[in-house]
Amino acid sequence: xxxxxxxxxxxxxxxxxxxxxxxxxxxxxxxxxxxxxxxxxxxxxxxxxxxxxxxxxxxxxxxxxxxxxxxxxxxxxxxxxxxxxxxxxxxxxxxxxxxxxxxxxxxxxxxxxxxxxxxxxxxxxxxxxxxxxxxxxxxxxxxxxxxxxxxxxxxxxxxxxxxxxxxxxxxxxxxxxxxxxxxxxxxxxxxxxxxxxxxxxxxxxxxxxxxxxxxxxxxxxxxxxxxxxxxxxxxxxxxxxxxxxxxxxxxxxxxxxxxxxxxxxxxxxxxxxxxxxxxxxxxxxxxxxxxxx
Amino acid sequence: xxxxxxxxxxxxxxxxxxxxxxxxxxxxxxxxxxxxxxxxxxxxxxxxxxxxxxxxxxxxxxxxxxxxxxxxxxxxxxxxxxxxxxxxxxxxxxxxxxxxxxxxxxxxxxxxxxxxxxxxxxxxxxxxxxxxxxxxxxxxxxxxxxxxxxxxxxxxxxxxxxxxxxxxxxxxxxxxxxxxxxxxxxxxxxxxxxxxxxxxxxxxxxxxxxxxxxxxxxxxxxxxxxxxxxxxxxxxxxxxxxxxxxxxxxxxxxxxxxxxxxxxxxxxxxxxxxxxxxxxxxxxxxxxxxxxxxx
Numbered sequence: 001x002x003x004x005x006x007x008x009x010x011x012x013x014x015x016x017x018x019x020x021x022x023x024x025x026x027x028x029x030x031x032x033x034x035x036x037x038x039x040x041x042x043x044x045x046x047x048x049x050x051x052x053x054x055x056x057x058x059x060x061x062x063x064x065x066x067x068x069x070x071x072x073x074x075x076x077x078x079x080x081x082x083x084x085x086x087x088x089x090x091x092x093x094x095x096x097x098x099x100x101x102x103x104x105x106x107x108x109x110x111x112x113x114x115x116x117x118x119x120x121x122x123x124x125x126x127x128x129x130x131x132x133x134x135x136x137x138x139x140x141x142x143x144x145x146x147x148x149x150x151x152x153x154x155x156x157x158x159x160x161x162x163x164x165x166x167x168x169x170x171x172x173x174x175x176x177x178x179x180x181x182x183x184x185x186x187x188x189x190x191x192x193x194x195x196x197x198x199x200x201x202x203x204x205x206x207x208x209x210x211x212x213x214x215x216x217x218x219x220x221x222x223x224x225x226x227x228x229x230x231x232x233x234x235x236x237x238x239x240x241x242x243x244x245x246x247x248x249x250x251x252x253x254x255x256x257x258x259x260x261x262x263x264x265x266x267x268x269x270x271x272x273x274x275x276x277x278x279x280x281x282x283x284x285x286x287x288x289x290x291x292x293x
Numbered sequence: 294x295x296x297x298x299x300x301x302x303x304x305x306x307x308x309x310x311x312x313x314x315x316x317x318x319x320x321x322x323x324x325x326x327x328x329x330x331x332x333x334x335x336x337x338x339x340x341x342x343x344x345x346x347x348x349x350x351x352x353x354x355x356x357x358x359x360x361x362x363x364x365x366x367x368x369x370x371x372x373x374x375x376x377x378x379x380x381x382x383x384x385x386x387x388x389x390x391x392x393x394x395x396x397x398x399x400x401x402x403x404x405x406x407x408x409x410x411x412x413x414x415x416x417x418x419x420x421x422x423x424x425x426x427x428x429x430x431x432x433x434x435x436x437x438x439x440x441x442x443x444x445x446x447x448x449x450x451x452x453x454x455x456x457x458x459x460x461x462x463x464x465x466x467x468x469x470x471x472x473x474x475x476x477x478x479x480x481x482x483x484x485x486x487x488x489x490x491x492x493x494x495x496x497x498x499x500x501x502x503x504x505x506x507x508x509x510x511x512x513x514x515x516x517x518x519x520x521x522x523x524x525x526x527x528x529x530x531x532x533x534x535x536x537x538x539x540x541x542x543x544x545x546x547x548x549x550x551x552x553x554x555x556x557x558x559x560x561x562x563x564x565x566x567x568x569x570x571x572x573x574x575x576x577x578x579x580x581x582x583x584x585x586x587x588x
Binding site: 008011012014015016018019022023025026028029032040041042043044045047104105106108109111112113116118121124125126127128129130131132133134135136137138139140141142143144145146161162164165168172173197222225226227228229232233242243244246247255257260261264267268271272275276279282283286287288289290291 | 306307308311312314315318319322323325326327329330333387390391393395396397398401403404405406407408409410411412413414415416418419420422423427428429430433464467468469472473475476477511514515518521524525527528531532546549550553554559562563566567569570573574577578586588
């Protein structure tokens with residue numbers, strides 16, 4: 001469509017303003033991570049001008065960054081211990097192990113769903129899709145009692161299993177769509193040459209679907225990274241992931257916003273970097289393989 | 294089954310060995326909990342005896358007469374509809390705005406995907422801070438514009454609390470719609486638009502008669518996936534209001550969770566979660582049938 005220079009300029013400005021508005025909460029949250037309490041608890045609120053400090057990061061990660069700027073004020077609502085580095089580690093372990101679990105199980109299943117013709121295949125795909133619809137609370141309540149019986153409460157294995165399972169429908173449907181992209185003729189000619197299904201899967205299909213598998217893994221990782229309800233329900237003190245531990249910054253005396261923002265910012269930045277790496281497949285991933293970009 | 298039979302299945306063209314790990318996991322983690330949940334809904338925990346007691350239909354009868362449940366259901370539906378309408382309209386408008394090659398627009402599109410990697414619980418915290426009545430940014434802006442009295446705390450006022458939570462929800466998930474709709478817009482063919490231009494159609498007519506019908510599948514998929522998640526909303530209300538003030542922001546998921554883990558009404562919590570499960574399943578499957586969504 002032809003547009004005049006005027007409408008182009010207007011549209012450019014409108015685009016920047018709209019996205020700027022969406023970006024503002026992220027900017028503000030990150031800036032809070034670099035603030036002293038007096039610059040957070042202020043009316044009128046400070047938008048852009050404040051005295052920067054890395055104190056919040058130092059407290060959360062238990063390291064001394066030693067940058068000279070800002071006053072070393074140690075007033076903290078709650079005054080408790082905000083050392084959270086181990087919780088970041090918990091998040092990393094849970095997210096990566098549950099991703100490995102989901103990807104292994106899902107690649108096997110997706111390959112057969114993409115390549116083999118069998119009765120009830122369509123119904124099977126629908127069943128997998130329907131497990132995606134279960135409200136987490138309807139799984140978490142019985143799982144709490146089942147985990148209690150099997151001593152899985154508050155363990156890495158328990159959380160890894162539940163996060164892996166939570167991601168299975170996404171992983172299966174998304175990987176199936178990536179496998180569907182690889183021409184079936186390749187399999188067929190290899191089968192005629194006497195190769196087994198397993199050999200074709202391992203030697204031909206897996207290497208060809210590398211990019212798709214990586215994109216699926218990234219999405220599984222992020223959904224585990226951001227999950228809240230299962231970790232809240234199925235852990236006590238043994239482990240806690242970042243989203244759940246963030247709520248512990250709210251104490252009866254006040255909320256340690258600076259520390260919470262520091263932890264939050266540290267959790268968001270790596271996730272954003274990995275999502276940029278798979279941007280090409282993002283829409284396909286968000287729609288569970290239903291829409292291709 | 295003999296060893297030879299197992300071997301034959303493993304090397305044959307049968308899908309069984311490929312699907313077995315998936316089926317096992319899904320049965321253990323979805324079918325079994327479901328059955329357990331149904332069983333639990335006919336029992337109730339007795340704290341004095343520290344044991345479960347069979348109560349028959351009592352939980353289901355209680356559900357029918359529980360005004361807090363009906364209010365939670367109403368809140369859930371209201372949240373669901375308001376969020377979905379805002380996210381679709383804003384998502385479509387922003388997608389159409391950004392669907393152009395103008396200075397910096399590829400950066401803008403990437404920036405929008407940033408909200409999607411933020412844990413919803415943390416997004417809830419962000420807005421809790423920004424809506425704080427004493428030093429929040431949002432009350433300040435609304436106050437300056439004369440839209441909100443300084444003494445009115447958004448999240449502690451019954452009539453405003455749900456809107457306060459919805460702001461976080463809509464902020465975080467409108468970009469989800471934008472990204473999906475933009476991919477849809479890009480896959481549209483150019484010819485119908487050229488023909489319509491020649492026939493002198495207005496841009497609104499082109500949107501109604503061409504864009505919307507051609508985008509219907511994309512919109513249906515986006516609405517289905519977002520709708521499933523909206524109906525089971527938990528994180529935002531849990532961290533921002535815990536259901537309050539009063540019962541103004543109690544959703545079914547939150548109510549079920551609190552009944553189970555805060556009030557130790559294990560059986561009743563299971564009953565509530567089953568209702569939530571049944572409603573999502575029915576609505577999603579009807580939607581899939583009506584709009585012919587296929588995977």
